Structure formats: structure tokens, C-alpha cells
Amino acid sequence: MSKLVxxxxxxxxxxxxxPATIRKMFKIDAEHNLVGFYLDGKHVxxxxxxIVRETAGYxxxxxxxxxxxxxxKGGKKFKTSAAAKRYLNSL
Numbered sequence: 001m002s003k004l005v006x007x008x009x010x011x012x013x014x015x016x017x018x019p020a021t022i023r024k025m026f027k028i029d030a031e032h033n034l035v036g037f038y039l040d041g042k043h044v045x046x047x048x049x050x051i052v053r054e055t056a057g058y059x060x061x062x063x064x065x066x067x068x069x070x071x072x073k074g075g076k077k078f079k080t081s082a083a084a085k086r087y088l089n090s091l
Contacts, residue, residue: 002043018046062088 006019018028018035026048028035034049058066058081066084069076078084
């Protein structure tokens with residue numbers, strides 16, 4: 001189940017700001033400023049893109065495998081990138 005942790009208004013040009021609580025949580029700053037928008041049914045998920053690839057060291061194949069696992073029936077969700085990495089290594 002998802003948890004709402006912050007909200008941000010959408011401006012007239014469709015722009016929004018990633019709230020400070022989220023930026024701190026995922027260490028999003030000027031050096032790591034890319035976020036990805038992922039569709040999950042009728043919801044959009046936001047995730048830091050450069051952080052996942054750099055700090056967790058995922059390959060494109062591993063990211064693809066995680067995406068397939070998530071989309072499968074009863075898909076698995078991970079609280080941290082390290083937990084996802086450990087799960088992949090256990091396969």
C-alpha cells in the first residue's frame with residue numbers, strides 16, 4: 001500500500017517541484033537531479049534515476065528483471081535499492 005508523504009502543486013505550465021522531504025529521502029540534488037515517472041496501473045510513481053544506477057550499481061538487465069518482477073501478478077516491492085539488489089543476487 002502506498003503512503004502519501006508530500007504534495008506539490010502543478011503550475012500553469014505543468015511544472016511541479018519535488019518536495020524537500022522527498023529530495024532529502026532520495027538524496028536528489030544538483031548532481032543527481034534526474035527523476036523517472038513510471039506508470040503503475042492508474043498511478044504514477046516517481047523515482048530518482050541517476051541514484052539507482054550509480055549507488056546501487058544496477059545493470060540494465062537487472063533493472064529490466066526488477067521491472068518484470070514488479071509487474072508480475074503479486075509483484076514484489078522493495079523498500080530500499082539495497083534490498084532489491086540482495087534479492088536479485090539471491091536468484
